[in-house]
Each structure stands twice: as structure tokens, then as C-alpha cells.
Amino acid sequence: MPYKSPWKYILFIVTLLVSNVAQADVCVWRDPERTMIRLFPEAKDYKTEVYKLKPDQIERIEALAGMPLHSTEKVEYNLYAITADGRTLGWVLALAGTGEYGVIETVVGLDADHSIRGVYLQRVRERKRKALKSADFLGQFRGKTQQDSLDIKPVAGAEKASTEITRLVKKMLAYEAVLNTHSATHSNASTKGE
Amino acid sequence: MSFFYYRIISIFSKAWNKEGLSMIWMIFVSLFFLVIPAQVKADATQISGGLDSRALSEAPLWGVGEETLNLHGAFVNLRHVISDEKGDRYIFVAQMDANDNLSEFEAYQVYAQLKGSLGGANLRVGRYILPFGLLAYLDTERQLIQTQESIALGIKLDTGIQVSGFAGALDYALSVSQGTGMPDDEDSNKLLVARIGLQQEENRWGLSYLDGRINSDEDIFYPQGNSDKQRLAIDAELDLLPWMLRIQLDAGKDDGRSVSGATLLADYDVNARLSFNSKISYWDSTDEFQEMVIGLSYLLPNNFVFRLAETWQQINDIDDTIFAVQLYWDFSHAL
Numbered sequence: 217m218p219y220k221s222p223w224k225y226i227l228f229i230v231t232l233l234v235s236n237v238a239q240a241d242v243c244v245w246r247d248p249e250r251t252m253i254r255l256f257p258e259a260k261d262y263k264t265e266v267y268k269l270k271p272d273q274i275e276r277i278e279a280l281a282g283m284p285l286h287s288t289e290k291v292e293y294n295l296y297a298i299t300a301d302g303r304t305l306g307w308v309l310a311l312a313g314t315g316e317y318g319v320i321e322t323v324v325g326l327d328a329d330h331s332i333r334g335v336y337l338q339r340v341r342e343r344k345r346k347a348l349k350s351a352d353f354l355g356q357f358r359g360k361t362q363q364d365s366l367d368i369k370p371v372a373g374a375e376k377a378s379t380e381i382t383r384l385v386k387k388m389l390a391y392e393a394v395l396n397t398h399s400a401t402h403s404n405a406s407t408k409g410e
Numbered sequence: 411m412s413f414f415y416y417r418i419i420s421i422f423s424k425a426w427n428k429e430g431l432s433m434i435w436m437i438f439v440s441l442f443f444l445v446i447p448a449q450v451k452a453d454a455t456q457i458s459g460g461l462d463s464r465a466l467s468e469a470p471l472w473g474v475g476e477e478t479l480n481l482h483g484a485f486v487n488l489r490h491v492i493s494d495e496k497g498d499r500y501i502f503v504a505q506m507d508a509n510d511n512l513s514e515f516e517a518y519q520v521y522a523q524l525k526g527s528l529g530g531a532n533l534r535v536g537r538y539i540l541p542f543g544l545l546a547y548l549d550t551e552r553q554l555i556q557t558q559e560s561i562a563l564g565i566k567l568d569t570g571i572q573v574s575g576f577a578g579a580l581d582y583a584l585s586v587s588q589g590t591g592m593p594d595d596e597d598s599n600k601l602l603v604a605r606i607g608l609q610q611e612e613n614r615w616g617l618s619y620l621d622g623r624i625n626s627d628e629d630i631f632y633p634q635g636n637s638d639k640q641r642l643a644i645d646a647e648l649d650l651l652p653w654m655l656r657i658q659l660d661a662g663k664d665d666g667r668s669v670s671g672a673t674l675l676a677d678y679d680v681n682a683r684l685s686f687n688s689k690i691s692y693w694d695s696t697d698e699f700q701e702m703v704i705g706l707s708y709l710l711p712n713n714f715v716f717r718l719a720e721t722w723q724q725i726n727d728i729d730d731t732i733f734a735v736q737l738y739w740d741f742s743h744a745l
């Protein structure tokens with residue numbers, strides 16, 4: 217295999233070293249409308265709210281979730297406010313985790329009272345996908361709030377994925393409780409991170 | 411704020427097109443001023459980017475890549491969303507690519523999009539990926555195994571206007587563009603691309619039509635440009651655990667000559683990090699092209715992806731086998 221110039225080696229190595237220093241999150245949910253309509257059939261529009269996370273917010277999110285955030289989860293978080301005729305119907309949140317067979321992209325819809333309206337798996341490649349996407353499993357989250365304990369019965373044969381989905385939902389509820397200051401129902405809400 | 415964006419677009423356009431703003435960019439800027447609201451409620455900017463380093467055992471008969479180890483490409487993508495009091499309304503995307511050890515710079519997707527309510531209808535103006543076949547939702551630019559538009563169309567990105575959206579499980583896209591692949595409209599001919607799609611829980615289907623003159627030398631190994639083309643394509647993405655299959659069947663004419671082709675991309679997920687990838691494709695025009703690829707993709711920590719591929723290509727009686735290694739990294743971050 218011919219290599220035409222030593223400079224290409226140098227450039228190659230330098231760019232890789234530089235890129236390895238950067239810490240970033242690759243989670244861009246660019247076409248969320250279909251999932252939003254699935255969770256909020258009466259929705260007319262949505263608004264993206266981007267929050268850059270502050271250290272105290274990260275601490276509170278981790279405390280509420282009962283688990284540390286991954287380094288890529290400590291940078292920013294997006295909430296999607298679902299609207300119709302000028303009213304906010306609720307919020308949609310998304311977070312990706314890892315199952316046995318790849319990324320599990322989990323989406324949560326919250327009603328205006330901050331209880332879970334529905335959970336949807338945007339992408340899941342687990343072998344037990346049908347059971348994981350079933351109402352029997354995902355329906356267990358319905359009506360839960362951040363204050364509730366999530367005692368979710370896992371799907372037989374997909375315990376790791378079930379646990380991961382439950383962890384993702386817990387994290388999203390914690391993100392929402394800390395970042396979303398549109399309602400006074402969260403006693404521990406803070407000022408907006410932007 | 412409007413002046414700020416006008417300056418950015420103006421500078422970008424002039425740098426890109428030395429003859430000044432072409433008609434499409436005049437439309438772009440005019441539209442921007444027409445739609446921009448007096449009261450902007452919120453905005454958000456996201457930057458993403460990536461590095462694509464590759465080593466090939468030899469140059470392919472067609473497609474991209476060089477017989478060497480190099481930084482094949484690097485890109486930076488800026489995405490800015492402006493919301494009014496009802497919701498997200500305007501999206502601006504600008505991506506610059508630097509290829510071949512940062513020696514060649516080019517604009518990738520650069521467009522403004524006016525969003526209708528919840529995706530029902532969107533208007534896009536600028537340079538974008540044509541919504542034809544698998545390209546409507548699959549961009550393999552930074553992968554070793556790629557869709558075959560360089561052979562089948564001779565164009566991937568073009569400057570124009572696109573309307574797209576969805577209603578229930580159906581989606582649609584209609585694009586009118588210059589057919590040059592560049593900002594310049596050299597011959598004032600237009601390229602029409604239309605696609606209707608059906609998206610279900612685990613699969614999606616599409617029917618695409620393309621008609622117009624393509625004047626592009628996008629593929630340096632096999633220039634397809636400067637011909638009147640008509641194409642009809644059926645595309646499908648089938649999520650059949652553990653397989654992911656993507657299929658495109660094409661038929662049409664180049665300057666009145668019949669052409670046809672087919673592509674099958676098949677991925678098999680072994681676990682969360684490892685997947686096997688393959689492709690088989692065929693294209694029949696004045697020459698006969700065949701390609702088969704097998705490879706693997708392994709996710710490394712810190713957003714790195716390692717890929718291997720062995721490609722066999724044949725044009726008529728000439729064939730070649732290429733071994734390729736890729737280390738890819740990308741990121742996304744809010745500004």
C-alpha cells in the first residue's frame with residue numbers, strides 16, 4: 217500500500233489527536249414530528265428549547281435520577297414544547313442509551329401536569345423489540361411522575377434493554393424537573409439554563 | 411439580526427460563486443426577508459462535524475477515494491433554528507466539507523427551510539440532497555459502502571427549491587433545481603425530482619421520478635453529466651431484525667437510451683458495537699457496472715467508528731478489488 221507523503225501521516229495523526237480531545241454529544245434528533253404526533257395527536261406545532269447545563273443543574277439532575285450522567289449527557293439537553301392554538305400541551309424529551317444490540321432511542325411525552333403521557337422507542341434493534349415496544353411494557357410508565365418510583369417489570373429475555381429504557385426515562389424525568397421552569401409544580405425548578 | 415444573517419448569506423454566496431449571486435441565491439435571500447418575522451421568540455444553534463480518515467489499497471474504478479492513507483474528508487455543519495411564539499419556524503443549515511487532506515473545500519448542504527406546522531409542509535431553498543430514492547433519507551457520504559447515485563444519476567446535491575412534508579404514514583417531496591450540482595445555472599435547464607413515500611413502524615417505501623438535464627461532473631472517475639435523464643425508482647428500507655435491508659430499483663433513459671439498475675445494501679447487527687455490512691449493485695447503460703462489497707463497522711469509544719471494506723468492481727470486462735480501512739469520528743454540540 218503506497219503512502220505518497222510523510223506529511224499525510226502527520227496530518228492524519230494530528231487530526232486524530234486533536235479530535236480525541238474534544239468532548240461532545242452526538243444525539244441530533246432532526247425529524248421528530250412523526251413521533252410528536254404519535255404522542256400528541258392533537259398537537260399543532262412544537263418549539264425546541266435548548267439548555268446548556270450548568271454544574272449545579274447537573275448535580276440536581278444526577279440527584280433526582282439517582283445515577284450519574286454520562287459525560288456526553290452533561291453538556292446540553294433539548295426539550296420540545298408541544299403546542300396547539302397557543303397552548304402548551306406538554307413536552308417531548310428524547311435520550312439515547314445502549315442495549316445489547318445497539319442504540320436505544322427513547323422518547324417520552326409529558327402532559328402539562330408533568331406526568332408521563334407515553335413512551336415511544338424511536339430506534340431499537342434488540343431481538344425482543346416487539347415486546348419492548350408493546351403496550352404491556354411501555355404502558356407501565358404511563359401516568360408516572362418524577363416523584364414516583366419506576367417499578368417496571370422487565371421484558372423476559374430483554375432485561376438489560378428493559379433496565380436501560382427505565383434508566384433513560386428516569387433521567388429524562390430528572391432533566392425535565394430541573395430544566396423546565398414553565399410550571400410551578402416542580403418545587404426544585406431552577407432558572408432556564410440558556 | 412436579519413442584517414446579520416443577510417451578511418452571512420451574502421458573503422457565503424459571493425465566495426462560492428465568483429460571478430456574484432445567481433438567481434437562486436437572489437430568491438434565497440429575498441425569501442429570507444419575506445418570511446423572517448419581526449418578533450423572533452427564540453433561536454438555537456447546533457454545530458456538528460466529523461473527520462473521515464481512510465486508507466485504500468488502490469483507487470476505485472468509480473466512486474471516491476485515493477490509493478493512499480489520507481484525511482479523506484472533514485466537515486463542519488451549522489444548524490440554526492428560529493422559533494416564533496407558536497413553534498420552530500425557520501431552519502438554516504450550512505455545511506462545509508474539506509476533502510483530500512483539507513486540500514479541496516466545497517459547500518455540502520446549504521439551505522434555508524421554512525417549516526410548516528409539525529412537518530405537514532416545508533419549503534426548502536438552497537443546496538440540498540435531492541429527494542430521489544434512498545437519498546431521500548440515507549446519506550452515505552461518510553461511509554465506505556455507498557449508494558450508487560454517482561453511477562445512476564451523476565448528481566447528488568443540487569441548488570433549487572423543494573417542498574416536502576408528511577401526512578400520516580405518507581410523505582412527499584417535490585424539488586425543482588438547476589441540474590448542475592453547482593450554484594451556477596449554466597444552461598437554464600431545470601431538474602424535476604418528485605417522491606412519494608410510505609413510512610410504517612419497521613419499514614418504508616418510496617416511488618421517485620426524476621426528469622431533466624443533468625450537467626454535472628460530480629463523479630471524477632466516471633462523469634455522467636450533460637445528458638437528458640428520466641428516472642423512475644422504487645426504494646425500500648426493511649428493518650428485519652437482525653438485518654437492515656435497503657433496496658433501490660431504477661429504470662429510465664439517458665438521451666433516449668434505456669438504462670436500468672439495482673442496489674441492495676444489507677447490514678447485520680452482531681451486537682451493540684459490531685455490524686457486518688454488504689452491498690451488491692448493478693447498473694446497465696452504455697457500459698455495464700457491477701459492484702459487490704463486504705465490510706464491517708465497529709463502534710469505538712468517544713464517537714469513533716472503525717470500518718473495513720473489500721470492494722469488487724467491474725466495468726464491462728475490467729475489474730478491480732479494493733481494500734479500504736476507515737476511522738471516522740463525529741460530534742454535535744449546541745452553541
